[in-house]
Amino acid sequence: MVIRRFILTAVLLAAFVSGLCKPLHYALANVSGGLASDRRVALVIGNSRYGSVAPLVDPERDSRAVAATLTELGFSKVMLEADLPRDRFLSRLRTFAELADHADWAIVYFAGHGIEVNGDDFLLPVDARVLTDTDVESEAISLRQLTAATAKAANVRLVIIDASRSNPFFASTTREMGDHRNDEGLAPPGPTGDVAVVLSAKAGQLAREGGQFANSPFVASLVKSLRKPGLDLDASFHRTRNEVIVSTGGLQEPALYGTLPKLAANTAGRTGGISLSDDAAWESLGATVDRTSLTRFTEQFPRSPWSAAAHVRLAELQRALVISDAIRDDKSATDTIDDTPVTISCGTPGVELTFCEREVAIWARNTGNKVKVIPAPAPMDDRLNLYLKSLESQETNLDIMQIDVTWSGILADNLVDLYAYSSGTENESLPTALDAAVVSDRLVAMPWFVDSGLLFYRKDLLAKYGLKPPQTWEELAESAAAIQKGERARGKRKFQGFLFNGLAAEGLTCFALEMINAYGGQVKNDENGVLSIDAAATEQALKTMSGWIGNISPKRVVRLSEEAARQEFQNGNVAFMRNWPYVLHLTEENSSNLRGKVGVTPLPRGGVLGNRTGVLGGWQLAVSKYSRQRKKAASLVLFLTGIEVQKERAIEGGYAPALGALYRDPDVLKSNAIFPDMYTAVTNSIVRPSRLLGPKYDDFSTILREEVKDALSGKTSPEAAAEAINTRLYALRAPQQK
Structure with a gap:
């Protein structure tokens, strides 16, 4: 199929270039005529695929974002490196030190695992194996080595460390250098001379992850601040610091050690007019389907590895097949082909955005319409605020929005009723997914893909201890305790029986509702709108x-987010974990220590008479009622949520489809072992009361997660927390339905 051919080819090309097939070690070479008149060099390292611990999601994506930004800002040499073993790590440092010796600016950025031992910070190559504290000197790279590599630059000497994560070796190493050893975060750097050091999270803190598709909060803010025209480095850091504190709810605070000069990264106040390298030029093209731009790239960079990708994209555009049902619901499609593009906000930069851009391009080719894709902001709050601002201002320049299942009630009054266009196709969706898209008898969105909480477990350990997957939470507690006791007796002192996302965020709201429903509870409201559980x-x-x-x-x-729990589980020191479906894909990667060892099942019941359930998650597509192109927008929405596109997404991307028929499709079921359990979980899932509460849903979520966290932290008793939840909910009346 067209999408599959396109995506598979693109993924293979990206794999070759980005280092999935072999380590990445190229430089973004020699930007001429850039924004900066002085000589600037940078070394950017993203270590994701570790050999002895779980792989990381963020470093590869974050390092690419940093490298692209520095290249865009006119750095004469940006060395972008991925997954460096220790010998190549040291080699790249030596090469960079020689460049820095003749440079005005020298910046090193590292993303990956870092550990602190005896007050010193060390960065881990992908081949590190730390069995005792004394192994650190021979297995890792000290922060001092990075600062030394920048020390001879004339004006700017900066090291940025984005490695404030849980120590992956903490549970398995033996102390031989004293007792000063942290399992979380890094230590304050010692004296660094004239070199400034930035930690993405201050000493002892953990940096928040970006998740499956988004850049981390730190990098998302950092690259934006560096691009700000005329903003000096010191001001850029403080802007980044403040934004990260706000976006993480105070859980992460970047820290600066040393002094940054009053010099701006973006001195020209613009990013145009740069003579780009092939990498930067390809980055600037994004996922364009403009033939002229792609052809110009192949002519300008005929030997670039990206040129092959450009030729593939051109060929795919030429071969695109007509999908007849792309405009099946747009009765006047032949009258709406014009130069006004349909605008759609879908996906954050990364895999998700790539899928959306490919699918949109096919619809555009088949209908003759133009489409403008707007990448969605990574932080959920930023995306919702973008949509709210657009709708409240009645802007006409955003036609289609990808919305979370909890936003349908918040945005409903400003969305088109898609019943006028759907011709009953919405009934092919899973009932729970459709339920989340209908507000006051109006179809305000079309379900696109779904999520639900699941239980992950170590198949090998259950077999080792003669246990079966637990059917109730009480059975889980017994099995987890037995495995934990046995593994600790065998020397794994930090082994844990069960992990979950206990951080006071929306994920904890989901888990709390799952647990309450497991024991038969649900959110209720009476005729006066009074809420209770x-x-x-x-x-x-x-x-x-x-x-x-x-x-x-x-x-x-x-303090654990879903991603932090996932990393610890994948390191091999946890028996059971509650998390989202994306975890299984990561545990089955070739580099994973747990490949073939992880099982998945719906969440257990609360007692033998309880419910097996999960909270519904996922995304929908909606059309703004202020759109001047409703028919074209609705046609694109119905194409993207149709069975062909959802099947391709399920097989190629692992997205759990919202269409029930696809859970009976042999190709879909064969592509991902999690789908049968996902079907059970989603069909039995509960929908958060966002449709009922509308804009008040955030207040509901805050109440629930605050009281649950207090109970988990021991600040209040379970009885007191349950009473406090209902007391606070009593004051939060649901809006009267229209």
Whole structure:
């Protein structure tokens, strides 16, 4: 099929160039006539695929974003490196030190694993194996080595360390150098001379992850600040620091050690007029389907590895097949072909955006219409705020929005009723997914793909201890305790029985609702809009969750996001974990230590009479009621949410489809072992009360996660927390339905 051919070819090309097939070690070479008149050099390293611990999601994506930004700003040499073993790490440092010796600016950025031992910070090559503290000197790279590499630059000497993560070797190493050793974050750097050091999170803190598709909060803010015209480096750092504090709710605070000069990275106040390298030029093209631009690239850079990708894209545009149902619901499609593009916001930069751009390009070719794709902001709050601002201002320049399942109630009054265009095709969606898209009997969005909380477990350890996947939360507690006791007795002192996302964020709201529903509880509202949750079920759920803390779950679980829990699980030191479907794909990568060892099942019941359920997650596509191109926009939405596109996404990208028929499709089921369990989980999932509450949903979520966190932290009893939840909900009345 067209999409599959296109995506497979693009993925193979990207794999070759980015280092999935072999290590990446190229430089973005010699930008001439750039923004800067002085000589600037940078070394950018992203270590993701570690040999002895779980791979990381963010470093490869974040390092590319930093390298692209520095290239765009006129750096004469940007060395972008990925997945460096120790010998090549040292070699690249030596090469860079020689460049820095003759440079005005020298910047090193490192993303990956870092550890602190005896007050010193070390960065881990991908081949590091740290069995004792004394191994660090021979296995890792010290922060001092990075600062030394920049020390001879004339004006700017800066090292940026984005490695404030949990120590992946903490549980398995033996102390031989004293007791000063942290399992979380880094230490304040020692004296660094004239070199400034930036840590993405201050000493002892963990940096927040960007997740499956987005850049981390730190890098997302950093690259934006560096691009700000006329903003000097010191001001750029403080802008980044403040934005990260706000975006993470105070959980992450970047720190500066040393002094940054009052020199701006973007001195020209623009990014045009740069004579780009082939890498930067390809980056600037994005996912364009403009033939002229692609042809010009192949002529300008005939020997570039990206030229092959450009030729593939040109050929695919030429071969694109007509998909007849792309405009099946747009009765006046022949009258709407004009130069006014349909605008769609879909996907954050990365895999998700690439899929959307490919699919949109096919619809555009088949209908003769133009489409402008607007990448969505990575932070969820930023994306929602973008949509709210556009809709409240009644702007006409955003036609289609990709919205979270909890936003349909918030945005409903400003969205088109798609019943006028869908011709009943919405009924092919899973009932729970469709339920989340209907507000006050109006189809305000079309379901696109879905999510639900699942239980992941170590198949090998269950077999080792003669256990079966737990059917109830009580069985899970017993099995987790047995495995934890056995593994610790075998020397894994930090082994944990069960991890979950205990951080006070939307993920904890989801898990709390799953636990309450497992014991038979649900959110209710009476005829006056007064909200409540079953007190007995809430109390029992909180007693169960609190009972895990300090027994099968560590006390620090209240600080763990889904991604942080995933990393620890994939390091091999956890028996069970609650998380989202994307985890299985990562555990099955070739570099994963757990490949073939992880099982997945719907979440357990609360007692033998409880429910097996999960909270519905996922995304929908909606059309702004202020769009001047409703028919074209609706046609594109129906194409993107149709069975052909959803099947391609399921097979090639692992996206759980919103269409029930695809869970009976042999090709789909064969492509991903998680889909049968996903179907069970989603069909039994519960929908968060966002449609009922509309704009008040955020208040509901805040109340629930704050009280649950207090119970988990031991600040209040489960009984007191359950009572406080209902007391606070009583004051939060649901808006009267129209």
